[in-house]
Amino acid sequence: MPAAPLIILHHFDQSPFSEKVRIVFGLKQVEWTSVLISRIMPRPDLMPLTGGYRRTPVMQIGADIYCDTQVIIRELERRVPEPTLFPDRSEGLAWASAMWTDRSFFQNTVNLVFGSLADKVPQEFIADREQLRGARFDVAAMTSAIPQMRDQFRAHVHWIETQLGSGRAWITGDKPGLCDVNAYMNIWYVRANLADALEMLAEFGHVRAWEARLRAIGHSSRSEMSPADALEIAARAVPQTAELTDPGDPNGRRPGDRVEIMPDDYGKVKVSGKIVALSPQHIAIRRHDPRAGEVVVHFPRAGFLVIPALV
Structure with a gap:
């Protein structure tokens, strides 16, 4: 073989x-x-x-x-x-969910993270991301928008909390799948970068337990x-x-x-x-x-x- x-x-x-x-x-x-x-x-x-x-x-x-x-x-x-990544026959929904998690949810998360890090962001990183985006990577504007970004982040996380609130362990049912992977990305990014991430997630008990289950899966070999x-x-x-x-x-x-x-x-x-x-x-x-x-x-x-x- x-x-x-x-x-x-x-x-x-x-x-x-x-x-x-x-x-x-x-x-x-x-x-x-x-x-x-x-x-x-x-x-x-x-x-x-x-x-x-x-x-x-x-x-x-x-x-x-x-x-x-x-x-x-x-x-x-x-x-x-x-x-399978589609244990509950959720394939179409799971692929489509990336248009939410990778775009509006992610842009909100990026603005929140870099606005909070502010002067810790290296100038060479800012220059690189401006080239990548084709637009200004305005950390000062991100910092001033933190209250709005916190509102938006909370709204996104509340959607996940609501979906998990029926007693299910995973977003689409009893087994983890691509919907979980997509949504987890932004929670992981905030937890990896912001000291007050746990405070931001304090009201979302289902999300915190779900995030811990995903984190425990690990990255294999x-x-x-x-x-x-x-x-x-x-x-x-x-x-x-x-x-x-x-x-x-x-x-x-x-x-x-x-x-x-x-x-x-x-x-x-x-x-x-x-x-x-x-x-x-x-x-x-x-x-x-x-x-x-x-x-x-x-x-x-x-x-x-x-x-x-x-x-």
């Missing part, structure tokens, strides 16, 4: 989006390899793999590169279907690897993605079309290549880099723009 493929996560420990994937590793008891990257650019051994995509985390399996937690978690569910070694693995490997056509693609895209892909909100760096596979939730493009060789880079469809490339 062939050995299981090496699952590599390019991440940094403070990343809330990476924590989502690490918890999925824990739920599924997946052995994984950690490649620690800088919190800010440059990332010279990662950019050849992604083609310029710079958000965190990125998962690598050989010469297949998965960008964004949506497509990373989808691939982990495909490869390791048990235990983790080993370490250097970014240079991960890049070398990709350079020696051959992408394993099979060609896949989406007959219902509303724009008539098909394998072989040259496109550019980028997020629709921030980190709008275009990644160019030829379509290999596409579906309503996934698109993969083939590209070549002098250092990484031939790679296939995978993106979700929701939250990403697919633009015809000029030949």
Whole structure:
């Protein structure tokens, strides 16, 4: 029997989006390899793999590169279907919940955390995030908005508390799933960064117990690897993605079309290549880099723009 493929996560420990994937590793008891990257650019051994995509985390399996937690978690569910992330048949709702947790809830949480940290935020971090966002990372404005951000955070957490208030242990039922993973990210981020986090959560007994259960799941078995070694693995490997056509693609895209892909909100760096596979939730493009060789880079469809490339 062939050995299981090496699952590599390019991440940094403070990343809330990476924590989502690490918890999925824990739920599924997946052995994984950690490649620690800088919190800010440059990332010279990662950019050849992604083609310029710079958000965190990125998962690598050989010469297949998965960008964004949506497509990373989808691939982990495909490869390791048990235990499922959808124990209560909540798959559609669970995927959609990320549009809440990763956008409005996360933006509220980021403003609360960095407004509270204020002058502790390094200037080089601010400059990097301004480049990532394409807008000013205004810590002073975040600080002045703390009362409003506390109101908003409380409202988001109250939704979770209400859902857990019927006596269920997990958001969608008796077993943990993707809805829990998505919502947990922001609670984890506040707990990791704010000294008064427990005070903020004091009125939410169900949420505090639920958070403790998720934290206890852990991250499964983790080993370490250097970014240079991960890049070398990709350079020696051959992408394993099979060609896949989406007959219902509303724009008539098909394998072989040259496109550019980028997020629709921030980190709008275009990644160019030829379509290999596409579906309503996934698109993969083939590209070549002098250092990484031939790679296939995978993106979700929701939250990403697919633009015809000029030949």
